[in-house]
Every structure is written in structure tokens, then in C-alpha cells.
Amino acid sequence: MDAPQEARDADVSAIAALDEPTRRRLYDHVVRQSDPVSRDEAATALGLARQTAAFHLDRLADESLLDVVYERRSGRAGPGAGRPAKLYRRSAKQVAVSLPDRRYELAGRLLAQAVEESAATGEPVRTVLHRKAEELGTQLGEQDDNTGVLDLLERYGFEPRREGDAITLANCPFHALARAHTETVCGMNLHLLRGMLHGLGEETLTARLAPTPDRCCVRLDPGA
Template sequence: MTGQARARAHEVLSVPSRIAILDRLRACAEPMDAHRVAAQVGLHVTTVRFHLSALIDVGLVTEHSERTGGRGRPRTVYSASWTAEPESGPYQELAELLAAHLADTPALRAQRAEQVGAEWARQRLRSFPSAAGAPDAQAALTMLFTEMGFDPEQAGDGRILLHACPFRATAQAHPEVVCGAHRALLRAALARLDPGAPAPDLHAFVRPDLCVITAHGSTPVPEGR
């Protein structure tokens, strides 16, 4: 995605209703039509179609026609368009080989992964809008990780829940590389978005389907939950 396209995607995701629509599409195992989306997010179907059009324009949602078996016109259905890393195949094999041979030892691989993550942040944030203060920074981080395919959710207590990892298979095999790069990217991003804020923590695979971003020193799951 080019810098101009990233800026447009950030602009589109600045509308909370669009994030809600994208979250519902990501959570559903099958495509949904506009009426079903509208019912789930509590908006008028005309408003939902307007938001869906904006999400389609920046590549976050796809649409296609689906026949229902009757004589009527096929209905239009929508899906979130992010794609996770395949569990097998040549790309997965190449990713694991690159991770394994980044350096000779896990410690050195982790060190180099941090350097990669910091450079990754610089590339990603070239056209990223600046933020002022923790609330805006957290919203900007959520948009960044949405764009990257992590299906993030702001938990309301300072945590950001990452429900998907587009690099899951390689991250499980080589967490010192993949998770290390993501952690460095996260910290470099926050350093730009909220200078002076404590470095955040990335807790990888709190559950098989969940990673958690927290403020430094916080636990991924609050007490009592």
C-alpha cells in the first residue's frame, strides 16, 4: 500500500461506524449483505451502504454477487478483505526459512528483528497522521494494526486486543523474529505518535487466537477476568 493509499485508509477508518462495520465483517465466518450488517451495527441500511463503499474504495472490504437459488436478482454481499499468512505453501516455507536464517542464535535473531521492526515502523509511518496524547495515539495504533490485518479491538482499559495475526504460523515457529519485529514496530510507532510515553508491551499468544498490547508493566488480562 502506497503512502497516499495508507493516508486514505486512515481517513476512512477515522469514522467509528466504519470500524464497527469492519469489525463485524471480520468476526463473521461468511459474507453478509448490507441489511444484515445494518442490523448488527444498529445503523440504517443506506448509511451502511455508504460506509461500505468507502471501505471498498481503500481495499478493506470486498463485495460480490451471491445467488440465493431463487429467480430474483443475486444479492450483494460483503467480506473483510485482509488475508492472513497461509498455513502452508511456498510463501510460508520461505518466511520460515528467512526467519530461521536471520542469524545464528535466537538472541541475535531477536536483536536483528528489533532493527527490522524499527525500520518497518519508519516505512509504515511516513504518511501516518501524527497524534497528540495517549487516547489519540491508541486510536492511531488501532488503525495501524487494522491496516496490517491484526483485527485489533480497543478493550477500553488501555489494552488493545489483537484477534488475528497475518504471520501466525511463522510467529509460532520463530517468535523471537516475528513477535520481536512486531514489538519493535509497536514501540517505534508509539514513540512517534505519543513522544515521551512509556514503551508498550506486546504479549504474544496469550491465547492461541489472541495477542495483547498493554501499557508498560501492565498484565495482558486484568485481575478478576
């Protein structure tokens, strides 16, 4: 399984873990505390059996929603200080699942890079954005020699569909941005896809703007 799909599956699993009411109450309790929480503290705060609290806290840790740390609450060290307590605190994991697939973080990084480089060099923002998008697309295409064009497009949320020799893209990963800032985002998308084709060494397809309702603004047509 590829890394983006693995990450997506992990996020779905994490969200599913929070669907259990007791587990969600424990998670909310832990994240409201300024210090890590022990099993006993969590159980007492929520009126749960210690075994129940321990089971759900460990499940949250398994999903990387909580971090586990060990501390001696007595403040003592050395022989006789006792075993460190197992404590829980919110992890740095960020969970986001969108259906259809959206990649707003990717767009945000590209736009931020373009603004910063433009401010430093005086080059027009849109020119920098197109170059950065094409460079990123090339990197994505070069990452795996065994990846085909349909697989790569699927991996990044474009939902490719074969239509004869062409490929249409049923989903735009930047949908809301593209609706509000069509020219900017569709131009970025076009260059990102051109870079992907270049990185894959795909010479039989060309990315072209072809705006169509309910589809990505880019279409891959046969021919150079």
C-alpha cells in the first residue's frame, strides 16, 4: 500500500476510534488537562472502572491520538522511588478525512512558497507558483518508478477516468479554492499535472485546461 493511502487509512481508523462514546469522553478529558493524566485520574474524573479507562486510553494511544509518557509522581528518584506512572497526553497527530479527497494543505504550501519567493525576488507570484507546482509534480512523479499515471492521479485524489485515449479527472483536490480563485488555482493545478507527467516520463499525454462542470479543470489528452 502506498504512503498516502496508508496515512488516509490511519486517519479513518483514528476517527472511527473516537466514535465510541466512552473513548471520546476520555480523549476530551485528557486534552483539557494542562499536565499528562494517569489511568486512575481519568477513571476517577469520569466515574469509570480503572480497567475500562486503561483499555480505552491505550486504544487512543495505539491510534496515535494520545502520547504515552512515564513519570514518577512522587518527585523522588533512585531506589525506593517506585515505578514511573504511565501517563497520557494529547499527541501532535492531526487527523483530517475528506470525501471526496481534498488536498488543501498541498495547495497552501505551494501558494505560501510562491508568495515568499516573489517577495524576495520580485518575480510575479503567479510565475513562481506555476514553477513551484511543476517542480512538485515532477518530484511526485519521480518518487516511484513503478507508478503509472492512473495510480499517481488516484493517489492524489484526482479520480482519473479513461475516455478513449484521454483521461478526465472526476475530482478536483482543490475544489473550494478553485471555485473561489479559479484562474490562480487551475493554473497551479495545470502545472502540477504537467510536472507529474514529466516526472513519470509520460510522453503520450498532455495536460490541458478544459473546464467542465463537476470535474477538475484539467484534462489529459493524447499527443505532445
